[in-house]
Amino acid sequence: MKIQNILRQIRKADQDFNLIEDGDKIAIALSGGKDSMLLFVSLKMYQNFKGKNFDLIGIHVDVGFEEFEHELMKEFARQYDLELYIEKTKIFSILSLEKNQKNGKIQCSLCSTLKKGVLFEKAKEYGCNKIALGHHGDDAIETLLLNMIHGSKIATFSPKQYMSRMDMDMIRPMVYLKEEEIVEACKANQIPSVRRVCPNDGYTQRQEAKELMEKFYKLYPMAHDNFLNSLSNEEQVSLWNKDLRSK
Numbered sequence: 637m638k639i640q641n642i643l644r645q646i647r648k649a650d651q652d653f654n655l656i657e658d659g660d661k662i663a664i665a666l667s668g669g670k671d672s673m674l675l676f677v678s679l680k681m682y683q684n685f686k687g688k689n690f691d692l693i694g695i696h697v698d699v700g701f702e703e704f705e706h707e708l709m710k711e712f713a714r715q716y717d718l719e720l721y722i723e724k725t726k727i728f729s730i731l732s733l734e735k736n737q738k739n740g741k742i743q744c745s746l747c748s749t750l751k752k753g754v755l756f757e758k759a760k761e762y763g764c765n766k767i768a769l770g771h772h773g774d775d776a777i778e779t780l781l782l783n784m785i786h787g788s789k790i791a792t793f794s795p796k797q798y799m800s801r802m803d804m805d806m807i808r809p810m811v812y813l814k815e816e817e818i819v820e821a822c823k824a825n826q827i828p829s830v831r832r833v834c835p836n837d838g839y840t841q842r843q844e845a846k847e848l849m850e851k852f853y854k855l856y857p858m859a860h861d862n863f864l865n866s867l868s869n870e871e872q873v874s875l876w877n878k879d880l881r882s883k
C-alpha cells in the first residue's frame with residue numbers, strides 16, 4: 637500500500653473522531669515495531685497537510701530487554717528528524733520478580749500498565765496534550781474477541797480516549813488500517829522496525845486470537861472488512877438490554 641493511502645485512512649479517522657487539532661503537541665509512543673514506526677512517518681507527512689498545525693515528539697519506554705536494538709531506533713530518529721526520548725526503566729526486572737509472574741511467564745498486562753504509566757508521566761513532562769499509539773484495525777478486532785472470550789464484554793479500545801487523571805488524550809490514528817496494509821507500506825517505503833525481543837512474543841492470547849482470525853478470513857474473506865466496519869456501525873448494535881428483559 638502506498639503511503640498516500642495510509643494517509644487517506646488516517647485523515648478519515650482524524651475527521652471521524654477529531655483526533656488531531658491545531659496546537660496539539662503529540663507524543664508518539666514508539667515501541668520500535670512496524671506499527672508505531674509507520675505511524676510516526678505518516679503523522680510527519682500529515683503535518684504538511686493544509687490546516688494541520690501540530691508538533692510531534694517520540695517517546696520509547698525502554699523496558700530493559702538486553703538485546704533491544706536501540707541504535708536502530710536512534711538512527712531512524714536521526715533519519716526522519718524526530719525528537720526522540722528513550723526512557724530507561726526497570727520494568728523488566730519488576731516483571732521478572734517471581735511474585736509478578738504467572739506460570740513462570742512475565743505478564744503482558746502488567747508490562748502494558750507499567751509502560752503506560754511511564755508514557756503518560758513523560759508525555760506530560762515534555763508538554764504534550766496527546767499520546768498517539770500504533771494500534772490498528774486488526775488490533776481492535778482482536779481486542780473485541782479477547783474481551784468476549786475472557787471478559788464477558790463486547791468492547792474494544794476507542795480511537796480517542798480522554799484520560800482525566802492525566803488530562804491527556806490517547807489517540808489511535810491507524811484504527812481504519814489492516815495489519816497487512818501496514819506491513820506492505822513499511823516494505824514499500826523501507827520503514828525499519830526493531831527485532832522483537834520480548835520472551836512472550838508469539839505465545840500470547842493475542843497471538844492466538846490473531847491466528848484464529850486469519851483462519852476465519854480464509855473461510856470468509858469478506859469478514860475482514862465487515863468486522864472492521866461493524867465497529868463503527870452503532871446504529872445496528874442489537875443486544876439484550878434490561879428494558880427487553882423486564883417486558
Ligand SMILES: Nc1ncnc2c1ncn2[C@@H]1O[C@H](COP(=O)(O)OP(=O)(O)OP(=O)(O)O)[C@@H](O)[C@H]1O
Pocket residue numbers: 664665666667668669670671672673695696697698699751755768769770771
Ligand atoms: N516500549 C514502548 N514504548 C513506547 N510505546 C510503546 C511501547 N510498547 C508499545 N507501545 C505503544 O503501544 C502500541 C501497542 O503496543 P504493542 O505491544 O501491541 O505494539 P508492538 O506490536 O510491540 O509494536 P507496534 O505496534 O509499534 O508494531 C504500540 O504501537 C506503541 O504505540
